[in-house]
Amino acid sequence: MGTTLMTGGTRGLGRHAAAHLLRTRPDDHLVLLVRGDGDIARQLTRETGNPNVTTVRCDLASLADIRRAAAEVRERLATRPPLTGFLANAGLQMTSTEATTADGFELTFGVNVLANHLLLNLLLDLFANPARIIVVGSGVHFGDGKNGLGVVPPPRWDGVTALAAPRPGGVRAGREAYATSKLGVVYLVHALKRRLPAGIDVYSYAPGFVPGTGLIRDAGVLSRAAVATVGQLLRATPIGAGPAKAGRTLARTLTGPRPGDSGEYVDRGVAMRSSEESYDRAREEELWAVADELCGLAATRRTA
Known part of the structure; x- marks a missing residue:
């Protein structure tokens, strides 16, 4: 038994x-970090028949709330099975680069990269061995027409401090920030892999093009309608999938056979090489060090 x-x-x-995990791992416990209170746990229990699901409120756009939620998770795990899985699926794409987190960071980078860095580091000592960590990225980090569908620009890595700062920019800048944050996810996973003991694996994961996820809910009505139309067409192609199929594949990657060596990039369940730009150890270590400073972890490490 374990906790995810x-x-x-x-x-x-x-x-x-989440539903697939509850159906296929009935003895495990699932803890969902959710922004609002809601009744998602009760809904999932009714849907799957498995009561082993609870929620912890957490706003990933607030470092203080992440710290509070991590402390609550730590308390709960004292009376639950050990932490054996972590699935970081939350992410967002904004229509500008001007929105900020509660701490003043550019919102896309703050949620997609910094939130994962802080949350994982606050909980690393709780992981059992073996354990598996998956951080959801995206094929858009390749910066090509195939993965970006001719809509998402290539990532632009300007350094962590610059990327974490809000700046003027409209829809194109927002999409570029999204692609760049997903490149940051790969860097984060590579850096984390070097710091984990053998037996605790970490992967970046690309779910493919999945319409109907709510990712572009910040976009305008016409943009959402266009993506929905294209998405329905792409679901029948090798690059697309519906939310149900994509969710099952993601869950199986967390709980099934080891998809590859720790640190690898997994595309819809299959380990493959990520973009050439994503193999840059200097950038990976810069991201780790600057994220430590921005998240308030550096002082803790110096005194540990």
Whole structure:
């Protein structure tokens, strides 16, 4: 028996992944970090027949709330099975680069990268061995037309401090920030892999093109309608999938056979090489060090 901690489990492919985990791992416990209170745990119990699901309120756009939620998770795990899985599915894409987190960071980078860095580091000592960590990224980090569908620009890595700062920019800048944050996810996973003991594996994961997830809910009505139309067409192609299928594949990657060596990039359950740009140890270590400073972890490490 074990406990899986999950973000982004209330809608879209994440909701389907959570349901699949509950159906296929009836003796495990699932803890969902959710932004609001809601009744997602009761809904999932009714849907799957498995009562082993609880929620912890957490706003991933607030470092203080992440710390509070991590402390609550730590308290709960004192009386529950050990932490054996972590599924970081939450993410967002904004229509600008001007929105900020509660701490003043550019919102996309703050939630997609810094929140995962802080949450994982606050909980690392709780993981059992073996354990598996998956951080959801995206194929858009390749910066090509195939993965970006001609809509998402290539990532632009300007350094962590610059990327974490809000700046003027409209829809294109927001999409570029999203692609860049997903490149940051790969860097984060590579850096974390070097710091984990053997037996605790970490992967970046690309779910493919999955319409109906709510990812672009910040976009305008026309943009959402266009993506929905294209998405329905792409679901029947190799690059697309519906939320239910994508969620099952994501859940199986967490609980099934080891998909590859720790640190690898997994595309819809299959380990493969990520973009050439994603193999940059200097950037990976810069991200780790600057994220430590921005998240308030550096002082703790110096005194540990």
